[in-house]
Amino acid sequence: MASYKEILEKGKKLTRKHNKETSATELLLLHFSKLEPTDLYLKFDSEMPEKEAEDFIEGLMLYLDKNIPVQQIIGSVYFYGHKFKVTNQALIPRFETEELVANVLMLYDEYFENQKVSLVDVGTGSGCLAISLAKEEANLSVSATDISEDALSLAKENARVLGVDISFYQGDMIQPIMDKKFDILVSNPPYIPTSEEVDKLILDNEPHIALFGGEDGLFFYRQIIKDSKHILNDKAIIAFEHAYDKLEELQAIAKETYPEAKIYTVKDMQGLDRMTFIIIGF
Numbered sequence: 001m002a003s004y005k006e007i008l009e010k011g012k013k014l015t016r017k018h019n020k021e022t023s024a025t026e027l028l029l030l031h032f033s034k035l036e037p038t039d040l041y042l043k044f045d046s047e048m049p050e051k052e053a054e055d056f057i058e059g060l061m062l063y064l065d066k067n068i069p070v071q072q073i074i075g076s077v078y079f080y081g082h083k084f085k086v087t088n089q090a091l092i093p094r095f096e097t098e099e100l101v102a103n104v105l106m107l108y109d110e111y112f113e114n115q116k117v118s119l120v121d122v123g124t125g126s127g128c129l130a131i132s133l134a135k136e137e138a139n140l141s142v143s144a145t146d147i148s149e150d151a152l153s154l155a156k157e158n159a160r161v162l163g164v165d166i167s168f169y170q171g172d173m174i175q176p177i178m179d180k181k182f183d184i185l186v187s188n189p190p191y192i193p194t195s196e197e198v199d200k201l202i203l204d205n206e207p208h209i210a211l212f213g214g215e216d217g218l219f220f221y222r223q224i225i226k227d228s229k230h231i232l233n234d235k236a237i238i239a240f241e242h243a244y245d246k247l248e249e250l251q252a253i254a255k256e257t258y259p260e261a262k263i264y265t266v267k268d269m270q271g272l273d274r275m276t277f278i279i280i281g282f
Contacts, residue, residue: 004033005044007053011060024063024070031074032056069205080132084158089150091210093128097188099268100241100275101132104186107237108137111282112183115139119184120231122173122224123147125210127155127166129186134164140184143167145176148209173220174227183233188241189213189220217243221250225257225278235281244272254278 002010011025030040032055033048048056062068071077071086078084079093080101086092108117116139121130124144134142144166146152152168159166169176173189191213192198198211213219221240228238242250247265254263254276261280268274 001047001050002053003045004029004040004048007048007056011056014060014064018064020064025060027070028059028063028073029056032059067201067204069201072205079128080136082132082135082162084126084128084131085154085161086126087150087154088205089148089207090125090154091206093126096268096270096274097128097241098132099266100186100188100239101129101136103266103275103277104133104184104237104239105136107239107277107279108140108184111235111237111279112139116141117183118143118181119186120144120177120180120182122185122187123189123210123220124155124168125151125188127158129188130155130166131159131162131164133186134159134166135162143169143177143180143182145169145171145173147172148207151207151210173223174231178227178230180231181233182231183236185224185228185232185236185238187220187224187239189224191217191220191243191246193217216246216249218246218249218253222253225253229257232280237280238278240276240278241274242276244268244274247273247276250276 008029012022015022015025033052059073062073063070069092071092072088075086076083077086077093080098084093118141121144124130124146130142130144133140149170152170156168190211192211193216194212251263258278258280261278263278265273265276
């Protein structure tokens with residue numbers, strides 16, 4: 001039998017041949033060997049059990065030949081330090097979205113200072129935003145909406161496993177919570193323009209309802225901002241993730257509804273205009 005190192009190198013070589021990310025090979029090997037990175041390094045020259053090696057190759061083929069995302073093969077992904085279940089019923093949590101969580105937590109500290117605050121995550125998908133915020137700040141009373149029953153089922157399971165109490169509502173964006181009031185609204189809605197070409201790995205495996213945001217990618221932002229007037233308290237915060245090239249258009253939409261608000265955009269760690277915040281009534 002081959003060693004862990006030999007199996008990994010064989011997998012990487014195959015992955016490069018398919019012009020795909022070799023980091024996926026490492027993630028799959030760790031998953032099927034049930035080892036932590038440091039443990040794998042220590043066992044590099046040891047013989048890999050035959051069943052583990054077979055499972056790894058089978059998983060690698062799903063990624064290379066069937067074009068299934070590694071996160072869906074593994075069945076989970078870490079987001080803001082918490083392990084989330086992943087299926088093809090909701091968008092796979094992206095690491096860059098962790099920055100939105102961090103910024104919302106900073107805004108909470110700045111504007112609400114240990115007060116009990118109600119927060120809603122509109123279009124929650126897997127629940128990664130709502131759940132991470134609830135895990136990190138005990139003073140947040142968190143609700144979440146999604147139009148997809150399957151996505152909500154996944155989000156509820158993630159909330160249960162991670163031990164947080166979140167109120168979930170099924171419906172289109174803000175519609176199911178029009179009779180409620182909130183201090184913070186967070187959303188990472190679908191924002192890919194319908195005419196834009198999308199990587200086949202994403203297009204074939206993630207729900208289109210979670211990807212596309214109308215002709216210009218801003219359909220749901222218009223809807224959320226317009227309807228937010230009905231559910232936000234006099235002093236409130238709206239926090240969006242969005243496409244890096246939509247800064248000016250999104251800020252203009254926000255100013256139409258909230259002309260007196262403080263509206264600004266924050267760059268992500270790659271230097272892209274990725275998060276816009278609307279500070280109302282402060």
